[in-house]
Amino acid sequence: MKAPRLIMVFLVWLKIASLQAQAPHERLYELRTYYASEGKFDALLNRFKTHTLKLFKKHQMKVEGFWVPVDNTEGKLVYLLSFPNKAAKEAYSKAFVEDQEWKKVVAETTKEGEIVAKIESVDLKMTDFSPYDWKNIGNRVFELRVYKATPNNLGNLLDRFKSHTIELLEKHGIHNLIYWTPIEGSQGADDMLYYFVAHKDKASGLASFKEFDSDPAWKKVKAETEAKAGGLLTVYLKSEYLLPTDFSPIK
Template sequence: MRSAVLLLCCVGLFAAFIQPKTPAPVDTRLYEMRVYYSPEGKQPDLMARFRNHTMRIFEKHGMTNVGYFVPQHKPDSCLIYFLSYPNRAARDSSWKAFGSDPEWKKVSSESEKNGRIVSKVISKFFHTTDFSPQLQIDQKGNRVFQLRTYKTTPYNLPLLLARFRNHTTKLFEKHGMTNLVYWTEDNTDNILMYLLTQKSKEAGEAAFKAFREDPEWVSVRTASEKLANGSLTESVTSVYLVPTDFSPLK
């Protein structure tokens, strides 16, 4: 009898923690993050190609340019950018048309007369979470973007999403951080990726310090880890990004 009562109490606690609030309208578009690495000394050529040609040809074929960034700590290491599409079929159709476009073929050939300007490409696909703000592609300027990626421990993505939905995003705002967008990676069950904006990297680091020391956050984290019988995350990566001069999102 006592065991049954304890079980019911645990179930009640779990339900209370993950109970979703009324969700905002969900952005159903498919997002793609692409990371381009260039041979040494070739990144300026890659940037020029995007600035002068590639973005316009993307739009011509139905792709939406969201944002283009470089890592703040090492801006010449890679180009990170985001596109969006109505769905995966539209994405594949757009890229097929882009790849066979005579204008693109000419631009690509001319830009690589002195050697390849892209040495490696990474591509990943995402959908927005039910608690994500609607992504506004605007140019406010005077801010940096923080890209954070969480890999959860086995089976704990739902608990992590619940913690963000019901608590974390509000605590971020409390400490001066702006929630921009939250995504889960397609075809995985353990990745949450999101973008925050802050006035500067220093301001962001100070805000996270205050957040981590907030008694409310400590209580929330403790309660969620009790339900999971341990940490919800296996790894967390954070990169501060600076928008390029041609980025639609700044």
């Protein structure tokens, strides 16, 4: 191999290594939700486990986790990918969908009908106060919580989490994992907050949040921050308890 080619190979390797070593707070996260076609949930899971994960790795699409709802009445699969940045996400994803091996997998797995009914996706960035306790410890349930802030109050909501809520959640046994907002220019960038917490199980999570809501310290913080903002900081909260799949990197 000639010297210029050796230099080029080394530079490519160095670039890949630098991206892999990138700090979690600098990465772009994509939260994806798949709804299986009726009767096709097992087929969808099997396609991810047997084929898709290998192709994600081939195309440098880092898998952070895979989950199914504790009460999975909709045939839902939730998973999280991360990328160095938006440009990398677009390039890696394009290479993935154009991969002949992937096209072959799709053809083979949809011979008896489409296995995906609907896909939802949101691109996220970590907040400046977000923890990143992304350890595989097992024997727990994850909870994905999504808040919509009232108009012009996302900043106030984030400040309340940063200054008060995170600490109070831990006080009541609710373990903070990661916090995000949608990336600039995307839907929800001005009013949405996404985060994962972990519990021993769903019952423990429900009990912990009941204690949290009754805590005089939380009631005081809530009243003070709402008075400062001139009203409620949130329009709604959506919560879903999730179990990691057997092939999820994090459990």
